[in-house]
Structures are given as C-alpha cells and as structure tokens.
Amino acid sequence: MNHPIPRDLTAPAWTAVGVARPHESAELHVLGQATYTDDIGEVHGTLHAALGLSSKAHAKILAIDLAPVRACPGVVAVYTAADIPGTNDCGPIIHDDPILAVDEVLYVGQPIFIVVADTHTNARRAARKANVTYEELPAILTPQQAKAAASYVLPPMQLVRGDVQAAFEKAPHVVKGELFVGGQEQFYLEGQIAYAIPKENRGLLVQCSTQHPSEMMHVVAHALGVHSHNVTVECRRMGGGFGGKESQSALWAAAASIAAVRTGRPVKLRADRDDDMMVTGKRHCFFYEYEVAYDDDGRIVGAKLDMTLRAGYSADLSGPVATRAVCHFDNAYYLSDVDIRAACGKTNTQSNTAFRGFGGPQGAIAIEYVIDEIARNLGRDALDIRRLNFYGKTERNETPYRQIVVDNVIGELTAELEQSSQYRARRAAIEAYNATSPVLKKGLALTPVKFGIAFNVTHLNQAGALVHVYVDGSVLVNHGGTEMGQGINTKVLQVVAHELGLNMVHVRASATDTSKVANTSATAASTGADLNGKAAQDAARQIRERLSAFAAKAYGGEAADVVFRNDIVHANGNDVAFPELVRMAYLARVQLWSDGFYATPGLHWDPKTMTGHPFSYYAYGAAVSEVVVDTLTGEWKLLRADALYDAGNSLNPAIDIGQVEGAFIQGMGWLTTEQLWWNGAGKLMTHAPSTYKIPGISDCPEDFRVRLFDNRNVEDSIHRSKATGEPPLLLPFSVFFAIRDAISSVGEHRVNPPLNAPATSEEILRAVDAVRAEVAKKMGTDPNFSATISSKMGSVPNFEATVGAAK
Template identity: 80%
Template sequence: MNDAGTPNLGTAQWNEVGRARPHESAVLHVLGQATYTDDIPEIAGTLHAALGLSNRAHARITAIDLEQVAASRGVVAVLLAQDIPGTNDCGPIIHDDPILADGLVQYLGQPVFIVVADSHDNARRAAKLAKVDYEDLPAILTPQAARAAASYVLPPMRLARGDAENAFARAPCRAKGELYVGGQEQFYLEGQIAYAIPGEDRGMHVYCSTQHPSEMQHVVAHALGLHSHHVVVECRRMGGGFGGKESQSALWASAAAIAAARLRRPVKLRADRDDDMLVTGKRHCFHYEYEVGYDREGRIVAAKVDMVTRAGYSADLSGPVATRAVCHFDNTYYLSDVEIRAACGKTNTQSNTAFRGFGGPQGAIAIEYVIDEIARNLGRDPLDIRRLNFYGRLERNVTPYGQTIVDNVIHELVAELEETSDYRARRVAISEYNRTSPVLKKGLAITPVKFGIAFNVTHLNQAGALVHVYVDGSILVNHGGTEMGQGINTKVMQVVAHELGVDLERVRATATNTSKVANTSATAASTGADLNGKAAQDAARKIRDRLAAFAAAQFGGEASEVQFAADTVFVAGREVPFSELVAKAYLARVQLWSDGFYATPGLHWDPKTMNGHPFSYYAYGAAVSEVVVDTLTGEWKLLRADALYDAGNSLNPAIDIGQVEGAFIQGMGWLTTEELWWNPAGKLMTHAPSTYKIPGISDCPEDFRVRLFKNRNAEDSIHRSKAVGEPPLLLPFSVFFAIRDAISAVGGHKVNPPLNAPATCEEILKAVAAVEAAQDA
C-alpha cells in the first residue's frame, strides 16, 4: 500500500503489454468468418469489372476495336482513358502512372480499358475479345540495359564519405566484382480487390484491400474530379500486403470507382492471380558493381558500389526504395571511406514498388557479399571478418549518411547467437563432413542485421487514433494503421487496455476508415505499431486522466495517485470496478472519448546531400543457417536455422516470433526459389503458382530456433518496443551465404563462387561449375 492506502500495482503485478496474446482475429481466421473485401455482402445491382491488358511491352496504339467486347454476354459498359472524369493518374509521388494507357503502352500487361459486366467471369471473358493494333517501339527489359541506355525514371543518386579513391590507393588488398539479386512477387493470399459503392451528392465509398487508405482516397478523388471529403475508403483487413498494396492498390480502387461513378451502380474489381501478377510491380531487382579495399586483417578501408535497379516504366516508389538501399549498404559495418551510387532504371516492365524491407535488404546484401569474399580471400572465418568491421560503441559509430548510432547491441547479440547455436563446433564438424563427402556439401553462415526504423520521408512519420469508452465500460479503438495479418490491431488493443487498466477482452478494434482518422500514412516501413500504438496511447491516456480526476473528486485523494489495473480503479483506499466508474463519469458528463496523435521526434533528412537523421532507432538481429547442397543437381536443403532478433521490449512476443519466422521464410524464398522471368517480348512468364515458386512447408527447416533478444529500446518508442515487420527479412541472408559456403567447399574454399540470387538449382550448378573451372585452371 502507498501513503494514500492504494495498492502499488506496477507492471510486475499487472500488464497487458508484453504478453503473448493471440491475434485478435485468430478465431475468425480459423473458422473462416473473418470478412475480407470480397466477403462483403454485395448490394443489389452490383456489377463486376475486369481490365483489358496490353500484349506489347512498348508500343503506340494505332487502332482499338472494342465492338466484340461491348457485345459480349453480360457487358454493361466499356471504358477508356477518355472516360475518366478527372485525372488519369495513380502515381504515388511523380504523376507518370496512368490508370489506363492513353495511346502508349509501356509494359506487357498494362491496363488499356475497363469492362463492366453482370458477373466476374463475363467481364473477364469479354476483356479478351478486344482487337488492338500496335506500332512497336524498342523495349528495355533489364536494369543492365537501362544503365547502358542511361534510361532512368529519376536522376541517379550518390552518397559519399571520406576519400574513397585515396583510401583505395593505400589499401593493401582489393577486390572487385558484380552481383545480381532478383526481384520478388508479394504473393499475398488475397489478391488486389476494390468494391466501390456510389452514394448521395457524388459520394463514393470504396472498400479496398490496401495498406494506404488515405492515398486511395486521394487517387479516387482526383480520378473522379472530386474533393477528398466525397470519398471514404475502408479496409478491415487484408489477406497479406507486404508492400504490394501500399501504392499499387490505387489502380484497382480508382478503376472500380470510375466505373461505379459512371454507371451509378456498385462495382467490384477483383484481380485473378495471373492478372494481378502481370499488372502489379514487385520487389526491385538490383545489379551491383562493387570494389572494396581492405587490410590484411580483413578490415574494410575503402568501398564503392554502383547499384542500378529495375524500376519499371514509372517512378512509383523507386526513389525512396533506392534511397533506403543506399542507407542500408553499411548494414552493421563502419565504412570510413565509401562511395555509394544508385540509379532507378526505367524499363518496359511492371512498375516495381514497395516490398517488405523496401530496398533495405537489397542494400545490405551487397556488403554481406563483399564481407564473404574478403573472408575467403584471407582464409578466415566470415564471422571474424564481420566482427572486425562492426560499428563500435563510442567510436566508429557514425553512418555514411551522418547518423550517430547510440543503440548498438550487435556485438552482444551476435556473441549470444554464436554461443547458443554452437557455431564454432558446427563449423569444425561441417569441415570434417565435407572432407569425406565428394557430392553432398554442407555450408554454414552467420549474418547480422541492422535496420533503420522510420519512413524515409519525414512527414510520413505521424499517426492518429480514436478511443471510445462506452457507458458499459467497453472500449472501441480506431487508428490509421491497416491490418494485413501482422497483428497491429492486437498490439494497439493491448496498448489501450494497458493504459486504461482493463482486460484485453474489453477492447475492440474497428476497420481503418478515412472518415474516422484522416490523412494517415501507409502501414509500411515497419512503423505501424510504433506510430499507431503511440497515437492510441495518447488518446487512452487523455481519457484515463479525465477518469482519474473524476475519481479523485468523487472519492478523495489526488488524481495523480489514482491507479488503473486489473479492471479496477484504485482510489483513496477504495477499489471501484472500471465499468462502475465509467457509468458514474457519464452521468457527471465527463468526456469518455478522445483523439490521439503522434509524430516521431528528431527526424530530419536532406535528399540533396543524402545526409541527416532519417531513422528513429535501429533494430538488430542475426541468424545462423546450415544447408546441404547436392553439387550434381543443384538441389539443397536447409537443415537448421537459428535466429535471434531484437524486438526491444516486445509488445507481444507470440506475434513477434511469428513475424520473425514468416519473414525468415519469405526472405529465404526471395534469395533461393522465387525467380521472376520475362521472355524476350517482355511478358512475365512466372505469373502463377505453377511457374513462380514460393517456399512450401517442406522448405522450412525441421530444426528452426527463433528467439527474441532481451533488450529495451533506447528511444522512447511505444513501451520501448521495436519494429518487427521488415528487419527479420534480412536474417535469411544466412541461408544464401550458407549455400555459397557449401559451393565454396567444392574448391576447398579457395575460390569465391559467383553466385547470384535467387540461388536456384540452375544458379547453384553454374557456381559449382565456375569453382571447378577455377580450380582446374
């Protein structure tokens, strides 16, 4: 008891944050009762739309005949670019991304027209009947070709520190080479979909599977020639997003709304998987040319990298993606003299977009490739070279872009993982295994992660929330984040429950809706729980403070001494049930709802100098992977994976561990099996599950050990937690480098295998052949 006679209920006695709670929709998911956009009951008179797609990569449309389309069974309307009442654009930053092609097609699969029919199947069948004549134009398909042609969607960028040229001249050892890392399809379980319902006075309500309702609101309003207040965009949940529904849901939302506004009837536009993959952008593939100078111990003294990415035909989010790649090239390593160049190659392919990691993985894998090469050149264990180059605590702790690292735990984290994974002993055992195994070769690798958390663009780091406490003591929370399976609603509910001292069962989260919280940022950049959790905490705290003041006035004592815990309010020696206090407060006309707002402090960034403090904090992690490779077939198997991830003071360990596991397998797929392939005509041939290979359950290691590193965020994040969305996707770098290690064993670890990603069986065999050829030379 304290001096006022109130029990001291600290977090040791009661806590709603930090508990391993199930996902708030878990039961609904299992029972098939969770409502996704396609599950919303259709209003009478609902029509269905499909997109007519180009079959050229780059061409002018010389003639288009849509008579058979319009006459097809069930067709109500066919719409072209000239039928758009407002702006024909859905680009998120630069307005170079038409909703419908208008005379010029720039990739194979670009939407040219919208068919609206009485059923989904009738609309799709009709869309295939168009007759279009083209005048073909030269097409650029690869980032290398874009570099050769100086074809860019944005001016190339450069970040430099120190004097790389002089540092190279002084370096005792040098290495140079090139690397290609492919893109990745988001492959969300729920495809792109929008359902637009016209309302009174030109209003439009759009249900959309999107990570960015506010941007969809803006795009739809512009396409219809309306103001934002005419448009409401709502999303209860997505069946996965991974970045593919950040900006590129705009095409589907605007197309559905255009048709609904024209016909004054509800219109649903649902993409089949083939159309989805043909139309939408993916993770950016990267081509690198690198050079590194290092001393005889393996310490990097100079580094240069020139990266070019396949942006696609329009800018989309390629600029910020390339910027993040530049800012993550250092990963966990101090680079004193460095020059980093990046260019966004304009190609006649889908406009690539956000994908979990948003350029960070593509930047960091390049320096890991370099470190791996240095270790092999010196005959050292790669872990020793990595550790030698780690950022320091008090020195060697400033990034190339000028941010001082104040929360570095990579030394302790890697040391813990090295010990718990038995890394050194397994390294010896694998060497012995490889000595007596001529065909099957095992490989082992440990790779670290440092990932900056915040949006590249400072103003996006803000969020709002609403919290309502009802007379019966139940609580409703609405925030600007979107739920795509990652558990943001669960975490925000825990934050609100904790702040008001109630059990989680009292709290419910509602659909993200632009008419409730306005001007929201995308749920992206791993900031969803950080931003929206803080905003919801702010709203709940205002209500708690009002209730505390009311309780003190009613029962005595000081408002500052009133405590809320375990569904009870402790005031002046009394224990008042939360619901009872709320009912009394309502009768006394105390405001029981509030808004909340949060803006991440301390961020600044100069895009011209590429210098500043772009990140609120860093999340750290490391993983050890062991593989076995069949050097005759290129087949391989992940035998064991150990991952240790810094989630700070985790809001929900169960959800966070699940996120790490999922990110690991998704990242492993990107680097090993998920190959995107365009034919010479520019058609994406891997546009279905039959040709595009995401990891299956058999690809997961039987021995999969994931733990959270005990830490507490140095920054004042929500309950000192850390983001868990994107950073763990870098952990399976260890799988890629374990495969490279196994291939290297073919040549006694004397040759650096030229392994590109994804490390498919074909790429593995090419690398094996290269090692054997170098050994024989």
C-alpha cells in the same frame, strides 16, 4: 448490470503489454469467419469489372476495336482513358503512372480499358476480346540494359563520405566484381480488390484491400474530379500486403470507382491471380558493380558501389526504395570512406514497388557479399571478418549518412547467437563432413542485421487514433494503421487496454476508415505499431486522466494517485469497477472519447546531400543457417536455422516471434526459389503458382530456433519495443551465404563462387561449374595453388576426374 470486483490485488503487477497474446482475429481466421473485401455482402445491383491488358512491352496504340467486347454476354459498359472524369494518374509521388494507357503501352499487362459486366466471369472473358493494333517499339527489359541506355525514371543519386580514392591508393587489397539479385512477387493470399459503392450527393464508399487508405482516397478523388471529403475508403483487414498494397492498390480502387460513378451502380473489381501478377510491381531487382578496399586483417577501408534498380515503366516508389538501399549498404559495419550510387532504371516491365524491407535488404546484401569474398580471399572465417568491421560503441559509430549509432547491441547479440548455436563446433564438423563427401556439401553462415526504423520521408512519420469508451465500460479503438495479418490491431488493443487498466476482452478495434482518422500514412516501413500504438496510447491517456480527475473528486485524494488495473480503479482506498466509474463519469458529463496523435521526434533528412537522422532507432538481429547442397543436381536443403532478433521490450512476444519466423521464410524464398522471368518479348512468364515457386512447408527447416534478444529500446518507442515487420527479412542472408559456403567447399574455399540470387538449382550448378573450372585453371598455372589443393583433396574420391572434366 452487475460488475463483480475481482479480489486479486495482491497479485504481481498487472500488465496488458509485454505478454504473449493470440492475434485478435485468430479465432475468426481459423473458423473462416474473418471478413475480407470479397466477403462483404454485395449491394443489390452490383456489377463486376475487369481490365483489358496490353500484349506488348512497348508500342504505340494505333487503333482499338472494342465492339467485340461490348457484344459479349453480360457486358454493361466499356471505359477507356477518355471516360475518366478527372485525372488519369495513380502515381504515388511522380504523376507518370496512368490508370489507363493512352496512345502508348509501356509493358505487357498495362491496363488499357475497363469492362463492366453482370458477373466476374463475363467481365474477364470480355476483356480478352478487344482488337488492338500496335506499332511495336524497342523495349528495355533489364537493369543492365537500362544502365547502358541511360534510361532512368529519376535522376541517379550518390552518397560520398571521406576520401575514397586515397583509401584505395593506400589499401593493400581490393575486391571487385558484379552481382545480380532478382526481384520478388509479394504473393499475398488475398489478391488486389476494390468495391466501390456510390452514395448520395456525389459520395463514394470504396472498400479496398490496401495498406494506405488515405492515398487511395486521394487517387480516387483526383480520378473522379471531386474533393477528398466525397470519398471514404475503408479496410477492415487484408489477406497479406507485404508492400504490394501500399501504392499499387490505387489502380484497382480508381478503376472500380470510375466504373461505379459512370454506371451509377456498385462495382467490384477483383483481380485474378494471373492478372494480378501480370499487372502489379514486385520487389526491385538490383544489378551491382562493387569495388572494396581492405587491409591485411580484413578491415574495410574504402568502398565503391554502383546499384541499378529495375524500376519498371514508372517511378512509383523506386526513389525511396533506392534511398533506403543506399542507407543500408553499411548494414552492421562501419564504413569510413564510401562512394555509393543508385539509379532507378526505366524498363518496359511492371512498375516495381514497395516490398517488405523496401530496399534495405537489397542494400545490405551487397556488403555481406563483399565481406564473404574478403574472408575467403584471406582464408578466414567470415564471422571473424564481420565482427572486425562491426560498428563500435563510442568510436567508429557514425553511418555514411551521418547518423550516430547510439543503440548498438550487434556485438553482444552476435556473441550470444554464436554460443547458443554452437557455431564453431558445427563449423569444424562441417569441414570434416565435406572432406569425405565428394557430392553432398554442407555450408554454414552467420549473418547480422542492423535495420533503421522510420519512413525515409520525415513527414510520413505521424499517426492518429480515436478511442471511445462507452457507458457500459467497453472500448472501441480506431487508428490509421491497417491490419494485414501482422497483428497491428492486437498490439494497439494491448496498448489501449494497458493504459486504461482493462483486460483485452473489453477492447475492440474497428475497420480503418478515412472518415474517422484523416491524413494517415501507409502501414509500412515497420512503423505501424510504433506510430499508431503511440497515437492510441495518447488518446487513451487523455481519457484516463479525465477519469482520474473525476475519481479524485468523487472519492478524495489526488488524481495522480488513482490506479487503473485489471478492470478496477483504485482511488483513495476505494475500489470501483471500471464500468461503474465510467457510468458515474457519463452522468457527470465527463468526455469519454478522445483523439490521439503522434509524430516521431528527432527525424531529419537532406535528400540533396543524403545526410541526416532518417531513423528513430535501429533493430538488430543475427541468424545462423546450415545447408546441404547436392553438387550434381543443384538441389539443397536447409537443415537448421537459429535466429536471434532484437524486438526491444516486445509488446507481444508471440506475435513478434511469428513475424520473425515468417520474414525468415519469405526472405529465404526471395534469395533461393522465387525467380521472376520475362521472355524476350517482355512478357512475365512466372505469373502463377504453377510457374513461380514460393517456399512450402517442406522448405522449412526441421530444426528452426527463433528467440528474442533481451533488450530495451533506448528511444521512447511504444513501451520501449522495437519493430518486427521488415528487419527479420534480412536474417535469411545466412541461408544464401551458407549455400555459397557449401559451393565454395568444392574448391576448398580457395575460389569465390559467382552466385547470384535467387540461388536456384540452375544457379547453384552454374556456380559449382565455375568453381571447378577456376580450380582447374589455377591448378594448371599456379604450382602453389595446385599443391595446396592436391594435399587437401587427396582423400576425396574421383576429384582428379572432376577437375579433368572441368578442364
């Protein structure tokens, strides 16, 4: 094959990283040619499975009549827990999560049996025909109920620093209250699915939509009572994951595998959307009780926080989620004396699990809520109070868990956003607007983000990769990360291409496969590109060094002086096309493939004291949001959003900006429209798109400005970049607090609106009514308050009538 040598060697320095490139599967996505698990061609004889689900939140199973199920058209087999060859468990940490319920059900939607039929439809229809006799038991449904009953899936945790009691005794001011922040459905476009295909000698191939192939391999092996080497799990791509396919894809993989081994035929288990939402866990909702001491300027001097999570019926990943919430309560602020507690409430609901942010957003929103209240109590702009409490550069720079913040750029980043967003001018304009608008009220907020990057559990911060260079010069990469639309394959391909001096067209990624790279961690905690990029770089570097040594031997000079750039290898004044050098190296028996490995250095964590160095670095960001709220209907609109995010030395600015935009809208949905509601019997009623409201295009602001902050990671991350998976989800805190700001204007910012999340229209109206009632109460009892309000509201039409109605 002829490989012409391009003659552009005088061009600026060539690079494959740090430049905007399209997603490696973008064309396939657009053309509908990207293969997801359900698109894989079915093997002859494939059967389809469905799960029989509990209709009770908490009950003993007295009897199960499966005869009507077996009698349904197309049914081949029905399996219960007694038919599981190995261990009936799919819990990721604690073994308290049965694949199929035995004797007792713990939530509405818990799987009890597996139906295997000739078609997907026949399996689903049959699964609803079982006659189950229950003895109902008391059910706990909310975190408040769990706390009152001391019902927990794990022992409560506590982080204490300093002398909190003394700080409160000295402080001139204390703010105290409660807050509830709801959970969130992952709502991935592709639902849970697994396709299990028996292989020879007790082997099994499981094609599964999962963020954690290695864990799926372990769960399936344990369920079948075989060694891990008997099971291969493969995932080419997912249609979204957001944490919902980190641990909870295990149930589906295990159920499909059990049915496949029992029938001896391939079995596909694809969850219907309603079943998916009924069975799987969501983002943990949190109930907070807070008490925070502060001085006359608004500087926090002591904080007490008690968080209770709705863990659901089993532990799943609730422990690590709670830990990350504790470690992110500080967000961007120095807290000298703290007492932070978290408890994972055991409830008779779905077992909640990982979700983008993994407890970080739930921890950080509490301190933002408190600062918002402090600012209102002092009559100050919340941005000024936030800035006053920011971490310092060399002082006030130790977190409550004892990690020193060495990469702090929150001050510079916030200042840049304040200026570029015209924050102060817009604040003044909004005040003028609200003074003459009795019904429509505008609000504005700027909120910061500091988010730690790494797994809470130190040993998970490792990754492996394989890089193969073929004789024609093409390159195949396999790594332990999974592609869920976030662009990890694109970034890893860029890293490998850059290391070998190749253009992207010559490098390809294959499906994640447990038989290629073993013992991988989940693609989660925003570490996917960091870990797998480093591992792939290590593998490619070894190949490049071998080729450099060969080129130096063939052409003279030193191996260290050989340059790989733009598909050309430059060695001692000779220019040779990369494929040609590869062909020569092959004939000389040079190894042209290599494995790579990476373990994040410097991490340690003591779970008993909740201290250590759990994060490799921090990602920073800030956002400004402006909203308008209709105080008569509770409707609202995001008018403009400005976001500035620290992606370090971005590997791919186009993908990173897309991640920030997507995270912003997803986080906005969590805090405003995505309400999960269980009825009194414990059934999730918001289990379909018809009843669960994710943001649509009409919810996006017409004016949406997203930029990347000019920075470079101080840590030796992959090309000094920073993660963009989870941290940007905290940016839409600004939307929530802009809504609260608009509601607050109803009482001239003299009353703290009791706004919970999600801030649905009903919740907004409840908060507006509460503000009006509090204003009316104070006007009747506090002459100074009455005089202040009357002077400010004199120009507002019908204000007295509104206050009178509230009275």
